[in-house]
Amino acid sequence: MPPVQAIIAKELRSYFVSPIVYVVGGVFLLTFxxxxxxxxxxxxxxxxxxxxxxGGTAQINLNxxxxxxxxxxxxxxxxxxxxxxxxxxxxxERKLRTFELLMTAPVRVVEIIVGKFISVYLVFIGMxxxxxxxxxxxxxFSDFDWYPVLTGYLGMMLLGGFFLAVGLFxxxxxxxxxxxxxxxxxxxxxxxxxxxxxxxxxxTPAGHVVSYLSFMEHFDHLVRGLVDTKDLVYYVSxxxxxxxxxxxxxxxxxxx
Amino acid sequence: MIEVRNITNRYxxxxxxxxxTFRVDKGEVLAFLGPNGxxxxxxxxxxxxxxxxxxxxAQVAGFDCAEQPEEVKKRIGYLPETPPVYQELTVSEYLxxxxxxxxxxxxxxxxxxxxxxxxxxxxxxxxxxxxxxSRGYRQRVGLAQALIHDPxxxxxxxxxxxxxxxxxxxxxxxxKSLAGSHAVILSTHILPEATxxxxxxxxxxxxxxxxxxxxxxxxxxxxxxxxxSVTLKAPPANILERFREVAGVEHVLTTPDPQTVLxxxxxxxxxxxxxxRFTVGQNWGLLxxxxxSMTLEDVFLKLTQREDGLPKTDDTAETERH
Numbered sequence: 116m117p118p119v120q121a122i123i124a125k126e127l128r129s130y131f132v133s134p135i136v137y138v139v140g141g142v143f144l145l146t147f148x149x150x151x152x153x154x155x156x157x158x159x160x161x162x163x164x165x166x167x168x169x170g171g172t173a174q175i176n177l178n179x180x181x182x183x184x185x186x187x188x189x190x191x192x193x194x195x196x197x198x199x200x201x202x203x204x205x206x207x208e209r210k211l212r213t214f215e216l217l218m219t220a221p222v223r224v225v226e227i228i229v230g231k232f233i234s235v236y237l238v239f240i241g242m243x244x245x246x247x248x249x250x251x252x253x254x255x256f257s258d259f260d261w262y263p264v265l266t267g268y269l270g271m272m273l274l275g276g277f278f279l280a281v282g283l284f285x286x287x288x289x290x291x292x293x294x295x296x297x298x299x300x301x302x303x304x305x306x307x308x309x310x311x312x313x314x315x316x317x318x319t320p321a322g323h324v325v326s327y328l329s330f331m332e333h334f335d336h337l338v339r340g341l342v343d344t345k346d347l348v349y350y351v352s353x354x355x356x357x358x359x360x361x362x363x364x365x366x367x368x369x370x371x
Numbered sequence: 372m373i374e375v376r377n378i379t380n381r382y383x384x385x386x387x388x389x390x391x392t393f394r395v396d397k398g399e400v401l402a403f404l405g406p407n408g409x410x411x412x413x414x415x416x417x418x419x420x421x422x423x424x425x426x427x428x429a430q431v432a433g434f435d436c437a438e439q440p441e442e443v444k445k446r447i448g449y450l451p452e453t454p455p456v457y458q459e460l461t462v463s464e465y466l467x468x469x470x471x472x473x474x475x476x477x478x479x480x481x482x483x484x485x486x487x488x489x490x491x492x493x494x495x496x497x498x499x500x501x502x503x504x505s506r507g508y509r510q511r512v513g514l515a516q517a518l519i520h521d522p523x524x525x526x527x528x529x530x531x532x533x534x535x536x537x538x539x540x541x542x543x544x545x546x547k548s549l550a551g552s553h554a555v556i557l558s559t560h561i562l563p564e565a566t567x568x569x570x571x572x573x574x575x576x577x578x579x580x581x582x583x584x585x586x587x588x589x590x591x592x593x594x595x596x597x598x599x600s601v602t603l604k605a606p607p608a609n610i611l612e613r614f615r616e617v618a619g620v621e622h623v624l625t626t627p628d629p630q631t632v633l634x635x636x637x638x639x640x641x642x643x644x645x646x647x648r649f650t651v652g653q654n655w656g657l658l659x660x661x662x663x664s665m666t667l668e669d670v671f672l673k674l675t676q677r678e679d680g681l682p683k684t685d686d687t688a689e690t691e692r693h
Contacts, residue, residue: 121471125460132459216455216516219419220472221444369422 118222122230123237126204130238139199140242146192147185151249154181177259178340182250186267186338190331193271193278194307198299200238201282202292204231205365209290214368224366228358232283239275243268263340270337273350274330278303280357287364306330372397372524372554373418378427380413387413388578390427395554395571397523400546402565403558405575411558412452414575415526418556419449431524445474448522452529454513458502462493462512465501466519473520487515490545506533514542518549525549527557531564543568597638598663601646602631604656617642617649633663 130136158180165175208214217227250264278299285298306329313326326332330353333346373395380387388410395401403411416422417429420440428435434442457465463484470480488494491511496504501512510533517525530546531539546568549555559565565572566586574582574589582589606629607613614623614634619642622635636642643660650657 118472118474121468125457125464125468128464129457129459211455211458212451212453213455213457215416215421215449215451216469217472219421219444219447219449219451220469221441221474222472223441 117226118220119226119230119233122222122227123234126231126234127237130200130234135200135203136238139196140238140245143192143196143242144245147189147246148249150188150192151181151185154184155253177253177257178263181253182259182264182267183338185249186270187335189271190274190307190334193275194300194303197239197275197278198282198285198296198303200235201279201286201299202296203286204235204283205286205361206290206292206295210292218369224362228283228362228365232280232358235279235283236276239279240272243271243275260340263338266340266342267338269342270334273337273347273354274334276354277330277350277357280354280361281306284357284361284364287361372432373401373556374430375414375418376428378414378417378424378429380410380417380422381425386578388417388575391575391578391580392427393573393580393583395556397554398551399571400550400555400557400569402569402572403556403575404560404562404565404572405558406560409575410578411575412528413578415449415528415556415558418443418526419447420444446522447524447526448517448520449525450513450517450527450530452532454509455516456501456509456512459500461498461500462488462504463497465512466515469516470519475520483519483521486521487518490518491515492541507535507538510534511538511542514545523553525553525555525557527555529559530557531559531561539564597636597640597642599634599636599643599646600626600631600659600661600663601634601650601657602628602659603650604630604658606630606632606655607653613653614646614649617645619645630658 158175158177161180162175205214208217247268250259250261253259254261281302282295282299285302286292286295288298289295309325309329310331313322313329316322316325327349330349333349336343336346373393375391375393377390377392379389379391391410391414393401403414405411413422417424418431418436420436420443423437428437430436431443432446434446436443457468460468466484466487467480470483475483488497491514493508493511493515496508501509504512510530514527514530517527527546531542534542543564546555546557550568550570557564557568570585572582572584572586572589573580603610610632611623611625614620614632617634619636619640620634621637624633624635626633634642634646643662647657647660650660
């Protein structure tokens, strides 16, 4: 078994024997379910209103009213939750001195980073899969367009991957897990606020660059069902870049 | 197997180790002896390719630690100061993880795990979480981890810390039994340990090598005078002055035991006969007389203290073994 697989297996094991995954996963699923419930009830109320006004059957668009809102809210939930999943990845190794074990084993740094990233990504995918119960249940009682829902999930996967990479980087620079979590909160919030700065700068070249750097707009496109290469490139390159930074940090720890 | 030439390591202005040079051959156990902060761990980290040396070269099994870290890492087993264990894993999960990290799989992994668990008597705790193990067991798990791939070179940073006396003896026996087919470096600040398991001792202090030799020769080299200890049944009050009458006695030293004194004479001279004749003649009741050789502990104190420019403490060192 190559070292990457050994690292992934060990990390998954560590996640599932500790309470982290259950707490984070539980909060994530509760939030998702509760938000979905709110939007559905709200949409239902609107539908009744519309029916009373128009008299006949009103056309209710679940995609717009439920899923778009739900995915948009999940951006913030992911920002709050994913740094908690990633904070231990490297910081704990340093704190407990197991870092020395990894660094003196015949394993390349890239294998360590990739193994850690894949393991936390798998945990996240597992959490996302459980949320599909919401659209699946909804599909039993109503009609909606699956395509934007699937691209919304794609958006969540890409966004989540980026958040996890930022978190892994934050975890690489410290041996304190709280510092790691707050560093990733900070980085992600800054990245979010770039969208505000971008709209402030408006239709200028600088404004376009700044807006591009924020993950907001790219996510909106996917949630609306627009799969644009530009957005995919944004997330994948952002993720790879953050993993690269984490790699540099871990690699350079030998030279300090 | 291990060849270190003039390695120096600096952290900013601080020089952690300064031109350290030594070699270890296959079948040899080398002790790295020094007070805390002497640079033992830094040297070991350079040998494991964990950190590079600022200057000088270190080679393990013919591979350069800075240039070919992958090859070096494959050939070493390393026990850091703190056993690098994952608390949330069981002993066998942990060993299997380390084994796979080290490229073992299938039957090799199983035999490797069985071998180290038997050697370190971990069989009874194999399904226990490491978090629930005592300090001694964790240390043994750490050692098992270093041995699982049967590396030709073993680097052990204070392997017996935290163990009880029985376990210490077991681990020392284990290290001795490994010596035949491996090259072993261990660091310690406990001197009897170096004498018990090592063929050669490197004493390091303030980052510099102060001495390198066999434990026996080190004590011999440092002895600048012969000392004999004499125990009397009825020593007179002015015993210190009285013994100076004996030809050849240069100094008379007291010891914590009022009945025992230490007599010092020039190196190479044997005054036992004169002392015996004199004592019997005075009718002091000679109970015991024996030559005192320096323990490694004294050597260590002497060498390392001379470095710091502290005064030597010959007086009571001989009578107190830690």
